[in-house]
Amino acid sequence: MKEILIIDPTDNVAVALRDHAGGLVQIEGQSLNIEPVRQKHKVLLQSLKKGEKVMMYGVPVATANQDLAQGAVITTENITHFADPISLDNKKKYEWQPLDVSRWQDRTFMGYHRADGKVGTANYWLFIPLVFCENRNLKVIEETLLTTLGYKKPNDYMQFAQSLLGGVSQSQSVKEDRAFENIDGVKFLYHDGGCGGTRADSETLLRLLAGYLNHPNVAGATVLSLGCQHAQVDWFKEVQQQLYPQGDKPVIYLEQQVIQSEEKLIKTAISETIEQLKIANQNERKPAPLTKLVVGLECGGSDGFSGISANPAVGYASDLLVSLGGSTMLSEFPELNGVEQDIVDRCVSREVAEKFVRIQRAYEAQARASGSGFDMNPSPGNIKDGLITDAIKSAGAAKKGGRAPVSGVLDYTEPLTQAGLNLLCTPGNDVESTTGLAGSGAQITLFTTGLGTPTGNPLSSVIKISTNTELQERMPDIIDLDAGPITRGEKSIAEVGEEILEKIITVASGESTKAMDLEQNDFILWKRGVSL
Incomplete structure (x- = not known):
């Protein structure tokens, strides 16, 4: 099993896949001398000068507060959240090839x-x-x-x-x-x-x-x-x-x-x-075609493995469903902070991109006016498990949206009308967000968690997916699927994504989920005040 993982070739940090006492580790055929690091936290692949950017998931996620040596562990003390500004004028042409979904083309749900x-x-x-x-x-x-x-x-x-x-x-x-x-x-x-x-x-x-x-x-x-x-x-x-x-x-x-x-x-x-x-x-x-499915995409109690296991697997399942003509909704706008330009580039039209930017900027301004901000989004549990800036958390959270084009942008309580991948403005708060997803039409919600989040919804069947096997073994009463094999190299993101799609079909046909068995019918209105 790998000891350390580089997510994107342009990254200058890597994720520790297990606790490490420090010393030499092998990565991409080279030796790296690292500080003692806990599982899910990040170490620098190269030295940084004060003010230089930390890159993860291929995007800048922080700046160095001081000169940092190669192999150093990044912390809330030595780096500060950073997110690239959004530009509609720099919107790039986006091309996406739908996935091969021939094996599901004639599938139905009851x-x-x-x-x-x-x-x-x-x-x-x-x-x-x-x-x-x-x-x-x-x-x-x-x-x-x-x-x-x-x-x-x-x-x-x-x-x-x-x-x-x-x-x-x-x-x-x-x-x-x-x-x-x-x-x-x-x-x-x-x-x-x-x-x-x-x-x-x-x-x-x-x-x-x-x-x-x-x-x-x-x-x-x-x-x-x-x-x-x-x-x-x-x-x-x-x-x-x-x-x-x-x-x-x-x-x-x-x-x-x-x-x-x-x-x-x-x-x-x-x-x-x-x-x-x-x-x-x-x-x-x-029987009904899979084009009739609307699936919400949500995460809660995230950890340092969320962005490399469960979230990208959910993103792959979302791409499969979109390729089949179905619909998905990615929520939690504070957790798109730092990847907004990628979202803008993926929007099917300038009109859709403008709506996203307008809602996102208004939300951020409201948070700033109240003395808060998207940079204050990570919870103590997130930080303890390696998500130490909002941009790090956001870049991993956005993986739930896969790579399909953004067909539509919905404000809170706005009904879904457009097939494909949609964005729904909700806070990052788990229950407020899942409540909003159901309110806009999600029949089923995929909910990834690394720490364990016992929540459900009265109408939308919530499927819980653990980012690590330890969680699934510790809290089996709330977890429906485990994405932990991805981090151990036992399964690919695509394999787990396909398992998730199969689970969606069975739940759509009447199979209960753990949240349903526990009668978790959580419902909380977002009053449009500042909630991250």
């Missing part, structure tokens, strides 16, 4: 066909509160429906807790079979918005909720309103008409201040929903 031509990879009924005041009613309805309809899973921890008290656990009354065979679940979107904040926050919430209601994995929805909040029912309907004019899913609207009592509200919600579930249950899975 999905739920919708009236608007989209195909769901699941069939959910959705409960939407327009304001946080309805969360308590939502909880009562959730406990009632999930238990009655057979979706509530037994809680193994109840017996454990009873044993600690010296008691004998009571058997849970849980329906063994689902009442509706073709309804994959009933989902509930708890949030803290809809009133009390700015009107802009309420509008963003309504746009996001409209995306969830019109998601291909949703059969219909029950909407609960208090009545006096900012996020009014009529406003919600206007937003839906604006963003999804072809939307025609059944929606039950209930307003508490109009109905005589809370009890009547809850009973009405339950009874009317069950009647609609009987209709939605008539929809069965049928």
Whole structure:
């Protein structure tokens, strides 16, 4: 196994593939004397003068704060984040050859066909509160429906807790079979918005909720309103008409201040929903082409191996799907900092490039105005595992987007309409980002992690991919696929990318993921404030 890895021929740093006590290592047929270095951290391949650039992934990612010797380990003390400026005028002509996808050309997945031509990879009924005041009613309805309809899973921890008290656990009354065979679940979107904040926050919430209601994995929805909040029912309907004019899913609207009592509200919600579930249950899975797939691309709890194993493997899977005529969405705009020019060059038109630059610059300016910036994006966990500048983190994170041209750029809550690789403006925060991906139409989300991130989404099936095998062995309950063999030279990026595509197809046809098994239904609105 290699001890050290150069990612790009133009790089002047290399990644340690294991802990090294220092001394001579062999790299590219030459000997290099290095300082003691921890796994996933970087050493200099050549000496640098103060102010000279550190190159990684073929792009500048930092500048030296002092003169640095060959073999030195780069740290937060001896280098500073650097990212090349963006230039629309220097946009280069970009050419890309689609991958050979002949073996998947006639493949299909088993999905739920919708009236608007989209195909769901699941069939959910959705409960939407327009304001946080309805969360308590939502909880009562959730406990009632999930238990009655057979979706509530037994809680193994109840017996454990009873044993600690010296008691004998009571058997849970849980329906063994689902009442509706073709309804994959009933989902509930708890949030803290809809009133009390700015009107802009309420509008963003309504746009996001409209995306969830019109998601291909949703059969219909029950909407609960208090009545006096900012996020009014009529406003919600206007937003839906604006963003999804072809939307025609059944929606039950209930307003508490109009109905005589809370009890009547809850009973009405339950009874009317069950009647609609009987209709939605008539929809069965049928074959659908892979062109109907929309897959989100996300990373969280990244480590020093993210950019050399799981992320490029996801990027290869994205290129395969795009080559087949499907769609992918790359999120987390703070984690494109430093690779913006490459993104600009890959945009299919100047108009698309201008939209990306406009959104990216506005986001960065907002962060600066609040005393922050993209350079403050890496978390303590990222830094500990070798991602010591945002540009290093970003250059590796951007690998999830593969090399396909950028067909479209979406602002937060904007629905996907263009096939191919799209960029979606979200923060780097894991749950805010995955929430946004589902809101723009991702049926499935590929989520790479090097440290372990236990999160999921109510609608989008999250597939977790570990960057290193140690994580998969340590947290097998959250990891679906392991990209660790790439760093050991046992598998290629292409091989793991193909495995990921096969996993996408099986999940699209109804196979559950670890996040789904753990009922991780995380939903957090990005209020468009500064969140990196």
